[in-house]
Amino acid sequence: MRLLFRRRWQKKFNKRVGDSITFSESDASWRIAGLVPGAASFGNYYAWITYPAAQPFVTVPGSVSFAYIVLDHPADAEAVASSLQSRYPHLNIRSKADLVNEEKHSLGDSFLPILQAILVIAVLIGIAVVGLTIYTATVDKSREFGILKAIGLSNRQLYGTMLVQSLAVTALGLLIGATLSFGVGYLIMNWLDLGFELTAADIGLVAGLAVVMAFLASVVPVRRLITIDPAEVFKS
Amino acid sequence: MSILIAENLTKVYGRKGARLVALDQVSFEAKSGETTLIMGPSGSGKTTLLLLLGTLLCPTAGRVLLDGRSLSDLKVGDLSSARLQTIGFVFQHFNLLASLTAIQNVMVPRLAAGLGKKEAERQAAVMLDRFGLAKRQHALPADLSGGEQQRVAIARALMNSPTLLLADEPTANLDSRTGHEIVQTLSRTAKEEGKIVIIVSHDPRIQDIADRVISLEDGKIKERDGRKL
Ligand SMILES: Nc1ncnc2c1ncn2[C@@H]1O[C@H](COP(=O)(O)OP(=O)(O)O)[C@@H](O)[C@H]1O
Ligand SMILES: [Mg+2]
Numbered sequence: 001m002r003l004l005f006r007r008r009w010q011k012k013f014n015k016r017v018g019d020s021i022t023f024s025e026s027d028a029s030w031r032i033a034g035l036v037p038g039a040a041s042f043g044n045y046y047a048w049i050t051y052p053a054a055q056p057f058v059t060v061p062g063s064v065s066f067a068y069i070v071l072d073h074p075a076d077a078e079a080v081a082s083s084l085q086s087r088y089p090h091l092n093i094r095s096k097a098d099l100v101n102e103e104k105h106s107l108g109d110s111f112l113p114i115l116q117a118i119l120v121i122a123v124l125i126g127i128a129v130v131g132l133t134i135y136t137a138t139v140d141k142s143r144e145f146g147i148l149k150a151i152g153l154s155n156r157q158l159y160g161t162m163l164v165q166s167l168a169v170t171a172l173g174l175l176i177g178a179t180l181s182f183g184v185g186y187l188i189m190n191w192l193d194l195g196f197e198l199t200a201a202d203i204g205l206v207a208g209l210a211v212v213m214a215f216l217a218s219v220v221p222v223r224r225l226i227t228i229d230p231a232e233v234f235k236s
Numbered sequence: 237m238s239i240l241i242a243e244n245l246t247k248v249y250g251r252k253g254a255r256l257v258a259l260d261q262v263s264f265e266a267k268s269g270e271t272t273l274i275m276g277p278s279g280s281g282k283t284t285l286l287l288l289l290g291t292l293l294c295p296t297a298g299r300v301l302l303d304g305r306s307l308s309d310l311k312v313g314d315l316s317s318a319r320l321q322t323i324g325f326v327f328q329h330f331n332l333l334a335s336l337t338a339i340q341n342v343m344v345p346r347l348a349a350g351l352g353k354k355e356a357e358r359q360a361a362v363m364l365d366r367f368g369l370a371k372r373q374h375a376l377p378a379d380l381s382g383g384e385q386q387r388v389a390i391a392r393a394l395m396n397s398p399t400l401l402l403a404d405e406p407t408a409n410l411d412s413r414t415g416h417e418i419v420q421t422l423s424r425t426a427k428e429e430g431k432i433v434i435i436v437s438h439d440p441r442i443q444d445i446a447d448r449v450i451s452l453e454d455g456k457i458k459e460r461d462g463r464k465l
Contacts, residue, residue, distance in 0.1 A: 147331045150292060151392075152320025153348045154313075231292045233331050234283050234404050 002033035004048035010035070040194045123209055130173065130217035134166050138221045142228050149230035158225055162218055170214040174207060238399045240266045240289070240432045244298035247284050247455075258284040260455040261298070264448075268399075268430040271423040271445065275438055276452035282436040283404055285452070289434060290323050290402050291315045302399060320348055324393030326403035326422070330385040332377040338388045339364060339373040345395040363391045367421070383414035390421060394429075401425065403435045412441065419445055 005015070015021055020029045030049070039046055055061050071080060077095040085093040094102070138145065145158060182198055189196035247259040259281040266272045274282050287293035289300055291307050299308035302322065310318055324345075332341045339360045346356035364373055367387040377385055386406060393401055403422060407415030419435060419442045426433035435446070443449055451459035458464065 143331075144333055144335075147333065148344070148348075149316070150290075150319070150325050150331075151345055151348065152316045152318070152323070152396075153344075154316045157348060231287050233329075234287065234292075234327060236329060 001028055001030050001049065001053045003030040003053075004034045004036050005032045006039050006046070007035040007037050008040075123213060126170075126173065126210070126213050127216045130166060130169050130213060131220055133169050134162060134218055134221045135224060137165060138162065138224050142224075143233060145225060145228045146230045146233040149228065150233055155226065159218075159222055162221060162225060163214070166214040166218040166221075167211070170210045170217070174210045178203060178206070237430070238268045238303050238432055239301075240400060240434075241301040242285075242289065242298070243301060245285065245288050245295050245300070246297040247281070247288060247293065248296040258455050259288070259295075262452070262455075262457055263298075264450055264457070264460075266432050266434065266448065268432055269427050270447040271426045271433040271435060272448045272450065273443060273446035274434065274436045274450050274452060275440070275443070276458070277438060280452040281455040282438075282452055284455075286402050286404050286434065286436050289400070290325060291319055320345060321396055322399045324396070324398040324401045326386070326389050326393050326401065326406045328405035328408045330377070330382070330389050330409070332385055332388055332392075334377055337374045337376055338369060338380065338384075341377070341388055342392045342395060345392060349396055360391070360395065363395060364388070367391050381414075382410045383417065386410065386414075386418050387421070390418070390425070394425065394431075397429075399432060401431045401433045403433070405437055406435065407437060407439055407442065415439065416442065 003021075005017075005021075010016060013021065015032055017032050017034060020031050022029045030047075036048060051064075069080075071077060074096075077097070081093050081095045081098075085091070148158060185198065186196045242262055242264050245259055245262040246257070249256045249258050262281075262285060264272070274285060276282050284293065288295050288308075291300070291310065295308055299306050301307070307318060332338075333344070336344070339357065342360035342363055343353075343356040346359060347353065351359075361370070361373060364370060367390065369384060369387055369391070372380060372384055372388075375384075377388070380388065401422065406418055406422065410418060419437075422433050422435060423445045425431055435442070449459070449461050450457055
């Protein structure tokens with residue numbers, strides 16, 4: 001019996017078109033008749049077989065859970081769907097666009113809030129880490145800042161120095177973070193056998209957040225900077 | 237020709253409970269080209285006086301006039317630029333920025349004043365050369381001797397051509413010969429460039445190079461130029 005196979009699985013199962021494959025649940029041997037591009041799915045594995053070949057596996061022979069209908073004129077999809085729906089009220093009929101939308105939402109509804117919470121926590125941790133780094137550096141360098149104040153650098157010039165530091169730390173973090181998330185993300189998604197996508201918009205969003213983070217992170221150190229008394233540098 | 241007037245300078249530290257009169261009605265004048273030495277035992281108020289002259293501390297009473305302008309009445313925001321433009325500091329502990337080379341340290345005031353990096357570097361090199369440090373330009377402070385560090389500090393203090401040069405115990409961390417050289421350098425700078433130089437020290441050996449000696453005790457002037465008050 002023949003089956004269609006995901007293109008990416010050739011490597012995974014070390015099989016080519018024309019090779020045979022068996023599954024532990026069945027004694028039947030399947031010949032790989034062709035490849036399907038894409039078709040990634042979270043937590044599921046799909047292969048394609050003919051309807052007659054599937055009969056031994058279905059509980060109620062002759063039944064289907066769903067069927068795809070290919071139209072000669074795809075533009076009519078909505079109209080065809082609603083007319084079919086009124087003719088077969090017990091079936092659930094969707095146009096392709098609706099189906100895609102529903103799938104997207106059901107996935108988004110369950111994952112998005114978690115991802116957003118993780119993002120918020122990550123940004124807060126980022127602010128704390130960058131802030132602490134800059135704060136420590138400021139305390140560490142308070143004599144240097146005192147000297148600069150004595151020389152006559154304005155508070156604004158000193159904030160500038162601090163903000164540059166803050167941005168530099170953040171940029172470094174962004175670079176490391178982006179590299180890591182790209183690498184780890186790619187590995188994980190590859191391992192889950194899903195596609196991995198990191199768009200320029202994503203990176204832009206994170207870079208924007210990082211700049212905001214750098215500013216927020218320098219709020220507390222700046223308050224510390226203001227309290228540095230240049231008279232202190234006259235003492236030992 | 238510039239003139240510095242300290243007018244009844246008084247500084248009280250602390251509040252009601254633990255008030256300490258660190259400086260009590262101190263008045264004197266100093267002119268361009270002159271070196272004034274402020275002497276006195278530890279705790280007599282020398283550093284406090286220098287901080288008041290340098291706008292790093294606000295007097296409780298009295299004021300500092302530089303060429304008729306009261307430095308004590310400047311707004312907080314204007315103090316830093318007044319310091320940058322008109323006052324140079326030399327410290328007991330040199331206070332060079334440890335991570336910067338000699339020339340970078342000397343460039344700082346020029347950069348802060350808005351000069352471009354190239355020009356600041358050129359001017360800093362000229363200044364370092366004047367103090368015999370041409371070969372030490374790229375050394376870090378940690379690799380310089382005490383005398384060299386203090387000369388770098390003087391070069392840095394002079395970069396923005398200040399009217400007033402204030403030095404707090406500039407020789408305390410140097411051996412006596414090097415200390416003497418540093419004080420001579422300061423007083424020569426006063427004469428050759430018409431700076432008002434004020435040196436705080438409790439080292440009696442440097443009295444002879446000063447044009448004026450003021451002795452403090454318990455925050456009051458006890459002697460002027462050897463004459464008891
Ligand atoms: N920030 C301060 N707060 C309270 N007391 C101070 C402070 N700075 C100096 N003093 C006190 O004021 C007096 C004069 O100090 P200072 O001007 O440093 O003297 P000197 O430089 O002659 O040793 C000393 O008794 C010192 O303890
Ligand atoms: Mg002192």
